[in-house]
Amino acid sequence: MDGQLIAFTGIAAGLVAMPGADFTVVVRNALVSRRAGAVCGLGIAGGLLVHTTLAVAGVAAVLVAVPALFRALQLLGGVYVLQLGVRTLWSLRRPAAAPAEEAPSAAHPLRQGFVTNVLNPKASLTFLSLLPQFVPSGGSALPRTLLLALIVCTLALAWFQVVALLVDRLGRWLRRPRAARMLQAGTGTALTALGAALLLEPLLA
Template sequence: MDAQLIAFTGVSAGLVAMPGADFTVVVRNALVSRRAGIACALGIGAGLLVHVALAVVGITAVLAAVPALFRALQVVGGVYVLYLGVQTLRQPHSPVGNPQGGPTARPLRQGFVTNALNPKVSVTFVSVLPQFVPAGAPALPRTLLLALIMVAVALVWFQVVALLVDRLGRWLRRPRVARGVTAVTGAALTVFGSALLAGPLRALLRAL
């Protein structure tokens, strides 16, 4: 592995580990069960593959160049994350669940939609990946390799988060602790959703 790939892997780890909607929705599902947390993490990986496809075919460059399209995706993604936050806050006293888990379709879908509808991920791909393509190197295979490294880092990180939350499950599922963690998780999702909506709303107000 060349020095640029090593450096990019480190940068990817830093970007992926930054707390955000993906992290919060994994924690939210891992509190239900290990299976739900892992499924949610896999959903995030699948969402990242959407951004990989967009980056490879160059659509993300169009996304960055067309503010209206970017804002529309921000609104859709923000509304969905905000919905998850409100739903979580509305049920702070509900039982957290059991470690055996249940159906995985919903957490898988939540992870996928939360990531896939976040246009900032696409912009991150567009802005970061070109910096690690050596001059004169074929852009397409290198970009694809870098994008897949980021996906792999994300899959490992969010699986670790899900397993760690499950490992601490007995303590986290105590009624008082569970209520606190659920409230914090719901508030965090609400904040992240509101932040995604703030940009296009400010742009709309400036246009009026």
């Protein structure tokens, strides 16, 4: 592995592991079951695949050229994350459901992970600006950028599987009624704050 690839892997790992809406959504689902958290992580990796593909194709540049489109995607992503947070906080009003009632289908956490990530236009812009810095000049850019995109998706898939596993291993403590409600309140508050921030940024710009 060359030096550029090592450097890119380190930067990409930091970006993937950075706490945010993706991390919070995975924890929220992993509290239900390890499988739900793992499937949610798979959805996030799918969203990152879309962003990196856009960056490779150059389509993400449209978001820079058309500010209204960028703001619209920010607002849409903010609304989605905000409603996830509000719904999580609202569920605290109800008694804890039995495991059979609260376990989501595989499609539900997959959709949550994918939509939460793919509606974040900043991810496309991040990779659009980052990927070219690690493509050597004088050669074919496509194979290299595809390799970089694959590294990003692999890192995300591995990281969120680890997060789901850790939450599941701590599940006995985390699923105690008091601890579960505290963590649910924390994740709901974090999602609500993140969604509000995504909404306010384009509105105040």
